[in-house]
Amino acid sequence: GESVGLHLPTLSVQEGDNSIINCAYSNSASDYFIWYKQESGKGPQFIIDIRSNMDKRQGQRVTVLLNKTVKHLSLQIAATQPGDSAVYFCAEKANSKLTFGKGITLSVRP
Amino acid sequence: DTGVSQNPRHKITKRGQNVTFRCDPISEHNRLYWYRQTLGQGPEFLTYFQNEAQLEKSRLLSDRFSAERPKGSFSTLEIQRTEQGDSAMYLCASSPLWDQPQHFGDGTRLSIL
Numbered sequence: 001g002e003s004v005g006l007h008l009p010t011l012s013v014q015e016g017d018n019s020i021i022n023c024a025y026s027n028s029a030s031d032y033f034i035w036y037k038q039e040s041g042k043g044p045q046f047i048i049d050i051r052s053n054m055d056k057r058q059g060q061r062v063t064v065l066l067n068k069t070v071k072h073l074s075l076q077i078a079a080t081q082p083g084d085s086a087v088y089f090c091a092e093k094a095n096s097k098l099t100f101g102k103g104i105t106l107s108v109r110p
Numbered sequence: 111d112t113g114v115s116q117n118p119r120h121k122i123t124k125r126g127q128n129v130t131f132r133c134d135p136i137s138e139h140n141r142l143y144w145y146r147q148t149l150g151q152g153p154e155f156l157t158y159f160q161n162e163a164q165l166e167k168s169r170l171l172s173d174r175f176s177a178e179r180p181k182g183s184f185s186t187l188e189i190q191r192t193e194q195g196d197s198a199m200y201l202c203a204s205s206p207l208w209d210q211p212q213h214f215g216d217g218t219r220l221s222i223l
Binding site: 031032034036041042043044045046049051089091093096097098099100101102103 | 151168
């Protein structure tokens, strides 16, 4: 079946370091991808998106890279801060709905 | 606050009871989505509306579930004859157009006793 998945369940980084969160997707028909951050007790919060006609997009402290050849998506967070600690989801959009992966927990060490 | 609003935030009910949740999307967002999320998992799509029309329903949406968006603004999700397996976080999201990000509310957490 088609799925969106994350390679690692948890990621621990030192405050100030850069974080890289990876995601694999399998639906070649997906043409839009989004990264969300979810804190405990809250809904997913939009971070950044990218369309399939792009391979890189930058925001404030975040960069998303898309490699359609290997169906791989990554989120880079520069100078990781304690407030970045959360669960991160990648999501792909095909047809009318988003399909989410299971999520990866980012833990920032002081 | 002009974000997506969901009520109630928490709902505890006995098995077999009916429950109804409400979602108020960001104003002027044509599309409204419902998702279900269980612990440790990503949200799973349930259904979505474009204005008042319900355009797609997931196989997860059994006959006990019904969603409405009568005036193309707020939406309700009703679960009849609740079962233990219905315990989850129910999330609502909205977006203005097809290829723009969905913005989520903070969800309604349903607990079935």
